[in-house]
Amino acid sequence: MIKAKGTYPTANGSKYLQQLCKHFAHKIDVEFTETDGTCTFPFGTAVLNATDAGLTVECDLEKAEQVEMFHNVIDKHLAKFAFRENFEAMTWS
Template identity: 50%
Template sequence: MLTDKGHFDTPNSEKYLQQLCKHFAHKVAVEHDNTNGTIALGMGPATVHATGGTLTAEVTAPNAEELADARQIIDRHLARFAFREDFEAMAWQSTEA
């Protein structure tokens, strides 16, 4: 499995975590509280954390193509919620799962 971790510095990290989790809960299994969430994306789980002024997301997938899709899914949905902050994409880094 491949894993990428992204971060977005924002004073609204908890708000965006809640919006992401509630939005995805209409389509896939989601578990969340005020600062942590797990979203069951088709290619693998996405975990999101809100700490201080940072929202982080970790996506996991079996191959590079699906990992890129997972990053795009998170970025695309977050862009809808963070449009007032001119959000375009998280700063992503590859890690080993």
């Protein structure tokens, strides 16, 4: 398994977590609260966590080629919601 973890420092972590989860729920299985979320993508399950300090997204992936795809899915969608903060990409590790 390959672990992908992204962080985004923002005071709006809970807001963005909920927006991402609501958006993804139109196509995949999603469960979420104001501070935690789980999104079951075809390539793996993403776990989201929001605190006063920011948003964290983690996913265990089976193949190395899925890492870039996962980063793009999260970053592309988060950019739509965090545009007022000039969001470009999460810090990935």
